[in-house]
Amino acid sequence: MTNTPRPLAIGSRLVGPGQPVYFIAEIGINHNGNPQLARQLIDLAAEAGADAVKFQKRVLARQFSAETLEHLESSDKELQFVIPFLQQAELSDLDFARLAEHTRERGLEFLCTPWDQPSVDFLLSLEVAAFKIASADLTNDFLIEYLVATGRPLIVSTGMSTWPEIEHAVALLRESNAPFGVLHCQSTYPAAFKDVNLRVISRLQQFGVPVGYSGHERGIAVSTAAVALGACIVERHITLDRTLPGPDHAASLEPQGLIKQVRDIRALEQALGEADRFLSRGEVLNRHALRKSLAAARDLRAGETLTRGMFTALGPGSGVSPQRYRELLGRPVPREMAEGEQFREADFADLTPAAVTRDFPRPWGCVARYRDCEAIAAWAPDLLEFHLTDYDLDHGAPPEREFPGRVALHVPEYYQGMLLDLCALDEAAREASVAVVRRSLQVARELVALFPEHRGPAPVVVHPGGMSYEEPALDKEALFAGLRRSLDELADEPGVELLLENIAPFPWYFGGQWYHNVFVAPEEVTAFLTERGARMCWDLSHAQLYCNLTGRDILDYLRQVKPLIAHLHLADSSGTDAEALQFGEGMTDLPAVMRELADVDAPVIPEIWMGHLNEGEGFLVGLIRLKEAIEAG
Secondary structure (H helix, E strand, O other), X not given: OOOOOOOEEEOOEEEOOOOOOEEEEEEEOOOOXXXXXXXXXXXXXXHHOOOEEEEEEOOXXXXXXXXXXXXXXXXXXXXXHHHHHHHHHOOOHHHHHHHHXXXXXXXXXXXEEEOOHHHHXXXXXXXXXXXXXXXXXXXXXXXHHHHHOOOOOEEEEOOOOOHHHHHHHHHHHHHOOOOEEEEEEOOOOOEOHHHHOOOHHHHHHHHXXXXXXXXXXXXXXXXXXXXXXXXXXXXXXXXXXXXXXXXXXXXXXXXXXXXXXXXXXXXXXXXXXXXXXXXXXXXXXXXXXXXXXXXXXXXXXXXXXXOHHHEEEXXXXXXXXXXXXXXXXXXXXXXXXXXXXXXXXXXXXXXXXXXXXXXXXXOEEEEEOOOOHHHXXXXXXXXXXXXXXXXXXXXXXXXXXXXXXXXXXEOXXXXXOEXXXXXXXXXXXXXXXXXXXXXXXXXXXXXXXXXXXXXXXXXXXXXXXXXXXXXXXXXXXXXXXXXXXXXXXXXXXXXXXXXEEOOOOOOOHHHOOEEEXXXXXXXXXXXXXXXXXXXXXXXXXXXXXXXHHXXXXXXXXXXXXXXXXXXXXXXXXXXXXXXXXXXXXXXXXXXXXXXXXXXXXXXXOEOOOOOOHHXXXXXXXXXXXXXXXXXXX
16 A cells, blocks of 8 residues: 655654655764763764754663663673663763753754653653654554654664564554654664665555665665665764774764765755656757757758658757657748758748737737847837847947837846846945946936837846855845845936846856855745835746745745736746746746736736747747737636
């Protein structure tokens, strides 16, 4: 039997499939009875990025019989080794309390394995968020029943257990309606690779609860592989030195091993991603460079009947997919074509601007640049949005004639190799960014003079900044403070309305690998704009990327920011960084989005990457698909 596991709530974290792997650094008894060593191990776990540390608590008189403890010389050699060490390694109750407090100060969850009922009672006084049931106690129904009564989530290790024993314990926990997860475990210290049997993880998943892995093997490869097989909890013993005395040190990770283990698990959980196939930004770029397009195999005369032999596939991938050649078989060649010339979307459908925009169901706009604004204006859009570059600011020649409709302007994202950043903590960089925006606002005022029908201030779209390279920024409030200063300095500019744009979590700037730290989540966008009484440009592609990353719903995002929208940029997106795709090439439910946008008073603008190629073919296809989505809604 399988079903969707219900996640465990451990402290502030949800633990289960679809959540980040919950990494437990098992200190156990590797502190050797030294509370200072225990503190060092807590600090190591925090620095490595673990989610929790776990100790062990026991009352030996409740774990072993009096006969065993009093006559150790008559016991097996394993007990003769481990019991004296357990006696020596047990921490005082005061030490436990202090360590629990230190754990929480370091931002970790304090977990513990109780080996007996008095230890359960003591740990409840420390307000532990969850209990771990050791493999040795999987068959101890008395302890399990006592733990179930606490109401705390339970994590159950299954080492040294037969499958019927595991089934019995799971049935007991289910009957009690306890929140629990199970860990595959091989209880040998250290465990040989041949004995680990990671495929048991898949078998444990049939119970329909979160499944993890408690590893005692050497190295980090096996525990990382467990995540690939579906483990959503990983527990590893940690030590400062594997040669220290004690039963668990040899199977533990030393500091560098722990750091690498957590690092590799975090990298793997990102790489595992989703079951859906989507394009990354790198793949989008490589499709253009390396994919083939449908092309003419020889010179073709207009009117010839197209046959299979007239087609070939040639790079680059900027044209129509060769998969579509069957759509043209038997049709007349649409135009004179030279050998190797690519077929275009216009060869499949009427992409004349008049045909595309006829009876368009709501106001629409288009992106333009100085070099193509005359051609785009001939399509008669309701709004032209000029995307400025740094070259346009320094050397560009604005158009010299008047245009119908309205105008908007997009500030350059960078200037002479510098990313504009109105949030910049470096004051010189922030001031330089403000200066570029101020120059752009003057251009906007000059463009408005060319649009006699334009009424009100000119909308000027600007990215807020707040990005960092390779690592996220820690002090978001400082970034927002910089943004407030920048906007205050620009507040006296007449005739324009500055519209901040929501940004993708991983922007494309200079090849990617950037983090955008502010103006990404809808809550912070709404809070900041409401505080200032300002409006925004809403970018669908950026918002969808954020939702893809966080698992949130794009319509919920839209509903939060909708009252603040003054301008719309619309495109599809894929994954967490492939933005500005043609509609239908990404993950957005466009009809649902357009239904939600029906009452937003702003022209729809297809902001499609490379949409200007082939006389604006990408923009025109985008308008067709927008029209279809609006009518479908």
